[in-house]
Amino acid sequence: MISFGYKIQTDRQIDFDSNNRRIFEFVKAGEPSIDWCMSCGTCASACTAAITTEYSLRRLIILARRGEEEEILNSVHRCRFCGKCINACPRGVNTRNIIYLIQLAVNKIAKHEI
Amino acid sequence: MNSIAIIGGGVAGLEAAAKLSKQGYAVTVIERSKCLGGRLTQWHALFPARKPAEPLLLRMISEIEGNVNVIMDAAVTGVEKDDDGFAITISNNRMITASALLLTTGFDIFDAGRKEEYGYGIYDNVITSVELEETFRSGRPLLTVKGNKPARIGFIHCVGSRDEKAGNPHCSKVCCVTAVKQAIEVKEMLPSSEVFLFYMDLRMFGRHFEELYKEAQFRYGIQFIRARLSEAFENPDGSLQIRIEDTLLAKPLKMSLDMMVLMVGIQPQKKPGNLTDMLGLARDTDGFLLQQDQYAAPFATQIPGLFFAGGITGPKTIEETLTEARAVSAEITNFLKHRENYASHEPYLMEL
Numbered sequence: 198m199i200s201f202g203y204k205i206q207t208d209r210q211i212d213f214d215s216n217n218r219r220i221f222e223f224v225k226a227g228e229p230s231i232d233w234c235m236s237c238g239t240c241a242s243a244c245t246a247a248i249t250t251e252y253s254l255r256r257l258i259i260l261a262r263r264g265e266e267e268e269i270l271n272s273v274h275r276c277r278f279c280g281k282c283i284n285a286c287p288r289g290v291n292t293r294n295i296i297y298l299i300q301l302a303v304n305k306i307a308k309h310e311i
Numbered sequence: 312m313n314s315i316a317i318i319g320g321g322v323a324g325l326e327a328a329a330k331l332s333k334q335g336y337a338v339t340v341i342e343r344s345k346c347l348g349g350r351l352t353q354w355h356a357l358f359p360a361r362k363p364a365e366p367l368l369l370r371m372i373s374e375i376e377g378n379v380n381v382i383m384d385a386a387v388t389g390v391e392k393d394d395d396g397f398a399i400t401i402s403n404n405r406m407i408t409a410s411a412l413l414l415t416t417g418f419d420i421f422d423a424g425r426k427e428e429y430g431y432g433i434y435d436n437v438i439t440s441v442e443l444e445e446t447f448r449s450g451r452p453l454l455t456v457k458g459n460k461p462a463r464i465g466f467i468h469c470v471g472s473r474d475e476k477a478g479n480p481h482c483s484k485v486c487c488v489t490a491v492k493q494a495i496e497v498k499e500m501l502p503s504s505e506v507f508l509f510y511m512d513l514r515m516f517g518r519h520f521e522e523l524y525k526e527a528q529f530r531y532g533i534q535f536i537r538a539r540l541s542e543a544f545e546n547p548d549g550s551l552q553i554r555i556e557d558t559l560l561a562k563p564l565k566m567s568l569d570m571m572v573l574m575v576g577i578q579p580q581k582k583p584g585n586l587t588d589m590l591g592l593a594r595d596t597d598g599f600l601l602q603q604d605q606y607a608a609p610f611a612t613q614i615p616g617l618f619f620a621g622g623i624t625g626p627k628t629i630e631e632t633l634t635e636a637r638a639v640s641a642e643i644t645n646f647l648k649h650r651e652n653y654a655s656h657e658p659y660l661m662e663l
Contacts, residue, residue, distance in 0.1 A: 210563045232528045
């Protein structure tokens with residue numbers, strides 16, 4: 198490809214109308230407590246993985262709601278299921294199960310099952 | 312016998328009238344419009360329990376019926392003060408005299424058209440929270456201008472609140488929980504619709520408000536996006552296009568909505584000829600009336616015998632306004648019984 202010395206920037210906007218929210222729908226069906234989340238971030242502040250990586254469950258849940266699959270794929274594997282986030286959550290959201298179900302949904306997308 | 316005049320027959324005025332007349336005072340309520348109840352008449356159901364507003368309104372009116380002199384459709388044109396009390400001139404040159412005067416004239420609703428970038432009055436499917444409540448009250452279905460059921464509805468918080476350029480730096484306080492309540496009512500009316508609330512902060516300060524918020528999320532699937540809308544656009548089909556910053560993701564987001572509800576705020580009455588300015592009463596920095604002391608003398612003006620309560624001193628819930636009305640009634644009773652040596656609050660204020 199010829200380099201003209203410039204490139205076209207990719208659109209970083211969340212395109213809510215075009216996005217597919219299948220991950221969220223899959224997780225909500227299996228773990229309805231996802232709707233209790235108020236994005237306070239206590240889970241992320243308790244998370245060991247978040248100290249050294251870009252991992253944030255607070256962010257993952259919102260990304261799932263918006264259908265931003267690419268960013269989910271890039272970080273969801275970083276969880277080690279220690280479960281500290283469950284203890285931290287003030288609203289009793291089953292956070293570990295949510296991460297598990299997000300990973301399951303990602304695997305199902307890879308296998309074209311959802 | 313001591314008489315009391317109350318200007319404003321809304322929630323605060325009616326409740327104070329009921330309480331003071333039960334104390335044996337001759338009470339006159341002067342109401343500008345042709346009906347009693349003020350803002351309560353605009354509500355279909357009250358947050359947080361979604362109790363219907365009408366029974367409360369009827370109960371409040373029945374409490375004063377026969378016991379209180381009510382003058383409706385009357386504008387106050389002048390107030391004069393002498394040692395005995397107040398002489399209040401109303402339209403048609405009628406005059407009322409009173410030993411004590413209570414102002415319960417309330418507040419104004421922000422004019423959504425002033426936020427031109429949101430398209431109220433320009434785009435078809437932009438309505439205010441007051442109009443949505445009126446739709447609920449009328450029993451009409453919620454439809455777009457073209458007569459379709461809206462599939463996606465967005466509530467925009469803080470319209471004319473926390474907005475210094477709109478002249479209102481303050482939080483209007485009641486709109487957050489009103490949006491949650493109305494979103495639930497929209498979901499009950501249109502269960503298959505998607506409902507989004509665009510908020511800066513969710514101020515669920517009152518008793519059972521937080522529970523209502525959680526119910527909205529869990530039972531109704533209402534979605535909360537932390538964002539403040541800068542501008543809305545109208546699509547050729549009459550739907551709306553919005554672009555917001557999804558602040559919890561730190562990413563811009565664009566989406567379409569079939570209907571947009573603007574959560575209009577509460578602001579002080581500033582229209583020319585308003586009673587506050589006519590009486591020369593001092594305003595606080597936010598434009599609402601200045602309280603002598605927020606804690607020690609919340610209902611006293613700088614004029615002895617002249618009191619105020621309710622939305623005139625800032626945004627309040629109906630529950631809070633009722634509480635203030637009962638408290639100011641006790642204060643007025645205290646004033647009338649000990650008028651000669653009615654405790655001045657100045658010594659306390661000097662200590663502060």
